[in-house]
Amino acid sequence: MQIDVVTIFPGILEGPFKESMIKRAVDQGFVEINLVDLRDYTHDHHRQVDDYPYGGGYGMVLKPEPLFEAVEDLKTRSGSKDTWVILLTPQGDRFEQRRARELAEKSHLILICGRYEGVDERVRRSLVDVEISIGDFVLTGGELAAAVLVDSVIRLLPGFLAEQALADESFTESLLEYPHYTRPSVYREMEVPSVLLSGNHGEISRWRRKQSLKRTLERRPDLLEKADLAPEDEEYLQELKKQQS
Numbered sequence: 001m002q003i004d005v006v007t008i009f010p011g012i013l014e015g016p017f018k019e020s021m022i023k024r025a026v027d028q029g030f031v032e033i034n035l036v037d038l039r040d041y042t043h044d045h046h047r048q049v050d051d052y053p054y055g056g057g058y059g060m061v062l063k064p065e066p067l068f069e070a071v072e073d074l075k076t077r078s079g080s081k082d083t084w085v086i087l088l089t090p091q092g093d094r095f096e097q098r099r100a101r102e103l104a105e106k107s108h109l110i111l112i113c114g115r116y117e118g119v120d121e122r123v124r125r126s127l128v129d130v131e132i133s134i135g136d137f138v139l140t141g142g143e144l145a146a147a148v149l150v151d152s153v154i155r156l157l158p159g160f161l162a163e164q165a166l167a168d169e170s171f172t173e174s175l176l177e178y179p180h181y182t183r184p185s186v187y188r189e190m191e192v193p194s195v196l197l198s199g200n201h202g203e204i205s206r207w208r209r210k211q212s213l214k215r216t217l218e219r220r221p222d223l224l225e226k227a228d229l230a231p232e233d234e235e236y237l238q239e240l241k242k243q244q245s
């Protein structure tokens, strides 16, 4: 996979892609990440990428020409037939795991980081395939949102994570995690639940499943609606709800 990130602040993204799992993915050739400075696609002496909004009002707007030229150049150079152009913007579709899985299938992504009050509408309408927001909070620009998206897509690339980790994940995706413990078995008088020390794997799985259900009911009941639940799960939830009331 090739990922091009078009930004006026490439420096913001230099760090996140040079550490840990993403660095490994790049080093092992799973993905090529290019930070593309939008100013490299200007032709004027001031390398101007933004301008005043027609009709007046607060803030600046990213000009269409550098964005069109950058995307066209990146598409031509990659030669890929399934490029997706993604605009990171507060107005976009909310980013979810489903979308991360969809993006992980593509061979070429071009991410455009929004800034200022926005981008010229003609960019949205004829250059961009999908607009994405990472949630209902205000950032200063799309760069950190692009880093979040890249991180979540890269870990899904075929062969990158252990099969087992992904299988466990798809099973429990719609539930919150059960509590984790490691040594020591007693720390400052706080004990690890004895079931985890029992060596009884059947009981351990059942305990973990119940803990996930309980935690999800308490913190994210909305997730239970989409969850793939077994009859025993439903029974346990009914029991918990009775106790609550």
Ligand code: 9D3
Pocket (backbone or CB within 6 Å): 088, 089, 090, 113, 114, 115, 116, 117, 118, 132, 133, 134, 135, 136, 137, 138, 139, 140, 141, 142, 143, 145
């Ligand atoms: C006046 C309306 N504001 C929208 C809420 C303007 C505005 C605020 C922040 C325009 C751009 C930005 C910069 N944010 C992003 O580019 C952005 C973003 C975000 O702020 N939150 C969640 N996801 C994203 S993706 C890109």
